[in-house]
Amino acid sequence: MTQKTGGLLARVLAAFPAGPNSYPVRNPATGSVIAQVANVGNAQAVTEAVERAALVHPHNSADRKAMLARWYSLFLLHIDDLAHIATLESGKPLAEAKGEVQYAASYIKYYADLEIAGKTIISPHSLNKTRLWTVKQPVGPCALITPWNFPYAMAVRKISPAIAAGNACILKPAPETPLSAFAMKLLANDAGIPDDAFQILSADRQNAVDVVGKVLMADTRIRKVSFTGSTNAGISLMQQAATTMKKASMELGGNAPLIIFEDADLNQAVDGCMFGKFRNAGQACIAVNRIYIHSKIHNEFVSKLAEKIKILRVGDGLNNKTTVGPLITKTSVDRVAALVSSSLESGAQLVFQSSLSNELQASGGYFYPPTLLTNVTDDMEIFKTEIFGPVAAVSTFDTEEDVVRRANDTPFGLAAYLFTNDIARLHRVAENLEAGMVGLNECAISAAVAPFGGVKMSGIGREGSSEGIEEYLETKYLCLAV
Numbered sequence: 001m002t003q004k005t006g007g008l009l010a011r012v013l014a015a016f017p018a019g020p021n022s023y024p025v026r027n028p029a030t031g032s033v034i035a036q037v038a039n040v041g042n043a044q045a046v047t048e049a050v051e052r053a054a055l056v057h058p059h060n061s062a063d064r065k066a067m068l069a070r071w072y073s074l075f076l077l078h079i080d081d082l083a084h085i086a087t088l089e090s091g092k093p094l095a096e097a098k099g100e101v102q103y104a105a106s107y108i109k110y111y112a113d114l115e116i117a118g119k120t121i122i123s124p125h126s127l128n129k130t131r132l133w134t135v136k137q138p139v140g141p142c143a144l145i146t147p148w149n150f151p152y153a154m155a156v157r158k159i160s161p162a163i164a165a166g167n168a169c170i171l172k173p174a175p176e177t178p179l180s181a182f183a184m185k186l187l188a189n190d191a192g193i194p195d196d197a198f199q200i201l202s203a204d205r206q207n208a209v210d211v212v213g214k215v216l217m218a219d220t221r222i223r224k225v226s227f228t229g230s231t232n233a234g235i236s237l238m239q240q241a242a243t244t245m246k247k248a249s250m251e252l253g254g255n256a257p258l259i260i261f262e263d264a265d266l267n268q269a270v271d272g273c274m275f276g277k278f279r280n281a282g283q284a285c286i287a288v289n290r291i292y293i294h295s296k297i298h299n300e301f302v303s304k305l306a307e308k309i310k311i312l313r314v315g316d317g318l319n320n321k322t323t324v325g326p327l328i329t330k331t332s333v334d335r336v337a338a339l340v341s342s343s344l345e346s347g348a349q350l351v352f353q354s355s356l357s358n359e360l361q362a363s364g365g366y367f368y369p370p371t372l373l374t375n376v377t378d379d380m381e382i383f384k385t386e387i388f389g390p391v392a393a394v395s396t397f398d399t400e401e402d403v404v405r406r407a408n409d410t411p412f413g414l415a416a417y418l419f420t421n422d423i424a425r426l427h428r429v430a431e432n433l434e435a436g437m438v439g440l441n442e443c444a445i446s447a448a449v450a451p452f453g454g455v456k457m458s459g460i461g462r463e464g465s466s467e468g469i470e471e472y473l474e475t476k477y478l479c480l481a482v
């Protein structure tokens, strides 16, 4: 095991040189180039990675557990370096980046400890002279494709169950955050996970689609694809994966409603809303997107929320006073700005918007100021799409029936949140919401022990928990004559 040196980024840059065909990775807080990174642009390189993955020996379960346990320890040992790298390339504040490293590590620990077992089955009368049971076997080489918003957690919650189940995997990280992926791989190799059992193919946006995605999806040796990202990309990958009948998990976009009833603890609801909305500057798949507040408590809620938004500090995530970092790209800033403008043109009211300092405006970074809108209606674009930015958009409701109908009136169904002190209503509404995950008087819902995933256009399959490892296993049924 290597010791913490403080030089993980230097190791990454030395171990993963740019090569002749490279693309730039930028710091979203300054717009400046952090590194040039290898850009896989030919089918041969992808096919070679698959060949290597297909030849990996799965080891026995105890060895895999030991490797994962060592990887977990190294993650925590290098928490400062890992967090620094994530902040540099994703922009998130350092404290959030550290939280993400711990969150990612918790998946490694969970899957290192999880026992994988088949079951025995009582023979039916029709097979009365038999013994029946199942065994769990690795699904086969896995293609893992991840986004930039949680560069460690989204990858690790695929890699660790894939390896725990005995599979080799090829990770295609987001083009914006490959350095986090390289850092994880170095630590994985230090932990004894073989080089070919966890490979990385880094590519820019175009090559990811035209080369890496296409070749991986067409190769029959890849038996599993696990994708986290936008719904449109998920649809395309699933269509491609169908041609080689791969097992597929899709963790896609959301449009989470937050419903606050008139009997809710308002301070608890405001705190929940602040976390659910402004974590990672609003760039989370389970971010609060549509805030529905009962009309009787609307004014009080809005004034409490505005007070909390006013104390957010926008800035470079490396500054330890920053609570809201930059967005990932200039395109994201323009998209969020357009959503706010079109809402205002359609009748929304601007209650508060932070001002960006001259220094931030001149920084070249991709900053968008925390913003609070009211009078938002369901027909506005901002309620129909993922905002993915630090904008709280508020609407009112009067009846439970109406708000549940409106909350469900979206193609998406990832997370939903509700705040109420009426226990019967809490159960009723939670069951009626069309979502894979529901936070009840709580917006911090993610954990390695819990099944994460969506319904409707938010995806297929679950990550984390014991459900998460089933995605990387096949069940084989055995029937023995006795």
Ligand SMILES: NC(=O)c1ccc[n+]([C@@H]2O[C@H](COP(=O)([O-])OP(=O)(O)OC[C@H]3O[C@@H](n4cnc5c(N)ncnc54)[C@H](O)[C@@H]3O)[C@@H](O)[C@H]2O)c1
Residues within 6 Å of the ligand: 145, 146, 147, 148, 149, 150, 154, 172, 173, 174, 175, 204, 205, 208, 209, 210, 212, 213, 214, 228, 229, 230, 231, 233, 234, 236, 237, 250, 251, 252, 253, 254, 284, 285, 286, 386, 414, 453, 454, 458, 459
């Ligand atoms: N449900 C979840 O668990 C979850 C978690 C995080 C983010 N997300 C979603 O991710 C989106 C934001 O991330 P993004 O902008 O990086 O999404 P994106 O879909 O543009 O890209 C995600 C990843 O997929 C790759 N990709 C896209 N199309 C591909 C193709 N055809 N072949 C191969 N690779 C391809 C990209 O290069 C990137 O690595 C949001 O919609 C968010 O809700 C969902």
Ligand SMILES: N[C@@H](CC=O)C(=O)O
Residues within 6 Å of the ligand: 149, 150, 153, 283, 284, 285, 286, 287, 446, 452
């Ligand atoms: N926020 C999610 C990931 C989606 O962006 C999580 O908590 O795991």
